[in-house]
Amino acid sequence: MKNTIQYFSDEALRRGKRLSTEEIIVFVENFRILLAETKEPDKSILISLKVPSRLLSTFRLVANAEGKKYQTKLKELMKEYIRNFS
Numbered sequence: 001m002k003n004t005i006q007y008f009s010d011e012a013l014r015r016g017k018r019l020s021t022e023e024i025i026v027f028v029e030n031f032r033i034l035l036a037e038t039k040e041p042d043k044s045i046l047i048s049l050k051v052p053s054r055l056l057s058t059f060r061l062v063a064n065a066e067g068k069k070y071q072t073k074l075k076e077l078m079k080e081y082i083r084n085f086s
Contacts, residue, residue, distance in 0.1 A: 012085055034082060 016024060063073035
């Protein structure tokens with residue numbers, strides 16, 4: 001893995017102040033692993049999420065139009081959101 005320095009914006013640092021020390025440690029380690037784009041499988045966990053039916057229906061159609069399953073697209077969007085955190 002290439003050694004890089006991660007810089008965070010002032011806003012990201014302000015948001016980080018809301019986290020406990022333990023949460024910061026977990027975040028930094030998970031963030032590092034996500035950015036490394038390793039092929040090491042990560043265990044998925046089942047979640048329950050309430051989403052308005054029209055939003056989910058439309059999201060599924062858009063994902064399908066891209067040739068993707070909606071859950072795969074949702075995971076991609078979550079990763080993108082985290083990468084843009086800084």
